[in-house]
Amino acid sequence: MDPNAALTTTTLGFSPLAHPRETLPTGFVSLNHLIEGFPRGAISEIFGPESSGRTTLIHSLLAAATANLEICAYVDTDDSFDPVSAAAAGVALSQLLWIRCGHNADHALKAVDYLVHAGGFGVVVLDLCQVHPRIANRIPISYWYRFRRAIENTPTILALAEKQPTSKSCASLILEVERKKTAWAGAPGFKLLREVELEAIPRKPVRPVTATFTARATG
């Protein structure tokens, strides 16, 4: 052993204790294999363009949390939440608190602040999908640090759905989603939207593989 080496856990012969972070798996098996679920006590971001499957993934996360007998909250910045498709995805609506913010992102952020500080929620969703990235990027970074601090060491997952990543370095998981394929049933002229194939690409932590999963159309 080098006598001049700095005293670290490695030089002293100890290995640092690794505490595996508790996660909440979604209803998509291939995605669970890729990311082992959404980390609890942390911010997770799901971003992508329109019709890329962001909301589908959020519904799947809410369904998993409500199936686990947890109370969840959906902060709906642009009044876009559809309870019918959420219920079809398996979300127990009676366990979901729905907050409509009337296109006011400031109210949405304050509502999230109240919720994460109240504690006890399994998943708090902040839906910024219809907020323009230019406006979302104006959200002060102090908000994200405050949210991250509030849910640290709690089982709460703060999930953001948006067009572009906004929480900067505060997110523990960032997933980009894309729609790969749309399947239509029926002959030309009598078509029916059947299902979409979605792909999740981990942007943080970066992984060389992606997960592909299928979501059937509601109805």
Place this chain on the structure above:
Amino acid sequence: MFACIHGPAADLSQIAAAFSPWFEHTAPDTVVFSIDPLKRLFGAPHQIGQAIAQRSGSRVHIAIAETADAAILAAHNFPGLTVAPNLGDLEVATLPLPGGFQDTFETWGIHTLSQLAQLPETGLAERFGPTGVYLQRLAKGAIQRPLRIAQLEITYDDRIELDHPISLLEPLLFLIARILNDQCAKLLANAMAASEVMIRLELEDRTEHVRTLKLPVPMRESKPLLKLLQMDLEAHPPQSATMALSLALAPAAPRTTQGGIFLPSTPAPDKLELTLARIRGLVGENNVGVPELVDTHHPHPFRLVSRQPQISSQPPITGRQAFRYFRPPLNAKVDLDRNRPARITATGIHGNVLNAAGPWRTSGDWWTTTAWNRDEWDVALSNSALYRIYREPDQHWFIEGMYD
């Protein structure tokens, strides 16, 4: 020993309460209570009787006996104050006799309670059953039973009149806090909680400002109740300065829950109600709640119910595609090709239709003012998004939302 007060006085309960907190209101004109604890205060039974007589006046009859029923019997049949009465000379008719008993007793030559007391108990039981035995024990003054204690109705309200009108909320909250602290302590002492809080402000312009908070779960801590009242009064302030205020809590049994060791933690209902009140103050009262599906074919078959979320039965998890609404729906210009959408132009959205499914014609509620009638299409645009569009009978097109 027991004392019984019998008479037409209206305040019998108050007279009895002056001597014992536990008394039985046997009948509207009769109360009975134990005098054993009073012996050290007043002395012998006849001294206790005199003290009761002094307080209750001359219109009532007072009897002190070994048992409660003997005291009641004596108070009903002896005038004034009677201590350790001899019940043997009373007529049998003074007992609460069921129909036919009196005739039988007269046939037997039984006229007084002492005669009834001397009859053989076994024979009485054979002839009259348990009722006969009960009447004989009553005649002997030998029935020992606990008193059916009268529970005084406890109210949780108070009122404060002010010397000077208060127009600001903060000083008003100090007074509300004072009442709330007292009433919550009273709730705690009686093992109760509040299910509703009503505040009534009497205003300077001679009107009243009344607010009622219905609590989702019974609560008895003054701090969250004060905060809820504060937020409610901030949202609905009185029109004028306050001259007097009264506050009433509706009592209810406290919430009892058994948490499971393996169940995930959920928000505490009282804390959650505070959080919801704050959020309601921010986004409006009608924008916070739990979504609920409605059994209808209406395009928006759901509503927002203003209540707290609750654990319920679990639907199975399915990988279903989500839909997002544009509220309000976007006005669109749709070019048709052989009656099918070919190109869509709207604010922020435009493109050629690559694939389209439809039209799905729906209508309903034509007998109400909220009738709907439309043709729906699911379309894939060249901007790579999937939308639901619809056309109304007046040929106006809208984009309702997108699949996401």
